[in-house]
Structures are given as structure tokens and as C-alpha cells.
Amino acid sequence: MEESKGNEFIQMIRALWNEQKKREVLYLEALKRDGMGPFRRILSQGHLSALLFQKEIRAVYDYFKCFLNDKELADHNQIASRTSLQLLENAHDKEEVVSCLKKIEAAVIQLYKSVRSYLEKEPEAQRLMDEHLLRVSEFYESLCKLESGNRRNFGLTAAA
Numbered sequence: 001m002e003e004s005k006g007n008e009f010i011q012m013i014r015a016l017w018n019e020q021k022k023r024e025v026l027y028l029e030a031l032k033r034d035g036m037g038p039f040r041r042i043l044s045q046g047h048l049s050a051l052l053f054q055k056e057i058r059a060v061y062d063y064f065k066c067f068l069n070d071k072e073l074a075d076h077n078q079i080a081s082r083t084s085l086q087l088l089e090n091a092h093d094k095e096e097v098v099s100c101l102k103k104i105e106a107a108v109i110q111l112y113k114s115v116r117s118y119l120e121k122e123p124e125a126q127r128l129m130d131e132h133l134l135r136v137s138e139f140y141e142s143l144c145k146l147e148s149g150n151r152r153n154f155g156l157t158a159a160a
Contacts, residue, residue, distance in 0.1 A: 009064065009118040016111040017057045022084050023104055024050035029088050030097050039094060042142050046101070049139070053132050060125045098147045105140040109133065 027047035030036065036043060084104065091097045112133040119126040 005118065006064075009115075012111065012115045012118065013057065013061050013064075016108070016115055017054060017061070019104065019108045019111055020050050020054045020057060023047075023108060024054065026084055026088055026101060026104055029085060030101065033097070036094065036097075039097075039146065042139070042146070046139055049135055053135075056128055056132070060119075060128060063122075063125065095147060098143050102140060102143045102147065105136055105143060108136050109140060112136065 024047060027043050027050060031040060031043045031047060084100070087100050087103075088097065091100050112129055116126060116129050116133070119129060
């Protein structure tokens with residue numbers, strides 16, 4: 001990997017890892033909330049996937065590390081994580097929690113699409129990133145369904 005492309009890759013993979021860290025923290029925090037009911041299953045799956053994806057992203061990063069000059073992946077994203085947590089803390093109902101989680105999932109999807117272009121000569125790493133992208137996209141779609149289901153239920157309740 002040429003040096004300029006390598007530096008871009010470093011930034012993208014670090015950003016992706018940090019976004020997965022935010023997912024981990026947000027899903028865990030959402031799990032701690034009361035009243036999440038049947039929503040708890042998707043929250044626990046989201047949390048576990050974030051943990052697994054961080055580990056796999058680190059493996060991809062470590063594979064390329066011998067070609068790159070960079071510091072270790074670490075949680076340099078504490079401020080952004082705190083900001084995301086504050087958004088979640090300000091969410092008062094399920095719909096607001098879902099909206100907060102959808103935002104992080106949308107950001108993660110965009111990062112996966114960006115990172116993918118750097119892996120064109122590494123089919124195994126590209127396959128792994130594609131699997132992550134597919135799974136995160138599924139979470140995003142599930143959250144969209146939950147959000148629209150909550151709106152329909154709210155509309156029926158308000159009309160009654």
C-alpha cells in the first residue's frame with residue numbers, strides 16, 4: 001500500500017474502530033435502561049456485534065500494520081463517545097433511543113463503505129468488511145422497523 005493511501009487507510013480503520021466502540025457503549029447503555037422490553041434482544045445483539053467487530057477490525061489492522069506506520073488502535077474517541085452517551089441519556093422514550101442508535105449505525109455503514117475501497121487487493125479482509133457491513137445494515141433496518149412500528153402504535157394510541 002502506497003504511503004498516502006496507507007495514511008488514509010489508517011485514518012479510516014481507526015475511525016471505523018472508534019465508531020464500533022461507540023456502538024458498544026451506546027448499546028450497553030441502552031440495555032441498562034428500564035422499559036426496553038422486546039427491544040432488549042436487538043440491543044444485546046448490537047452490543048455483542050460491536051465487541052466482535054472491534055476484535056475483527058483490529059485483526060485486519062494488525063495484518064496491515066507491518067506495512068503501515070501508526071500507533072496502536074486505542075480509544076482516542078472518548079469525547080465523541082461521551083457526546084453520544086449524552087444524546088442517549090437525553091432520550092426519554094424508545095423512539096428517541098432508536099433514533100440515536102440509527103444515527104450511529106448510519107455513520108458506521110458509511111465508514112465500512114469507505115474502508116472497503118482500500119481493501120481491493122485483499123479479498124479476505126474485504127470479505128470480512130462486507131460481512132460487517134451486511135450485519136450493521138441489518139441492524140439499521142431493524143431499528144427503522146422498530147421506529148416506524150413505534151410511530152404507528154403511537155398514532156393509534158393518540159387517535160384512541
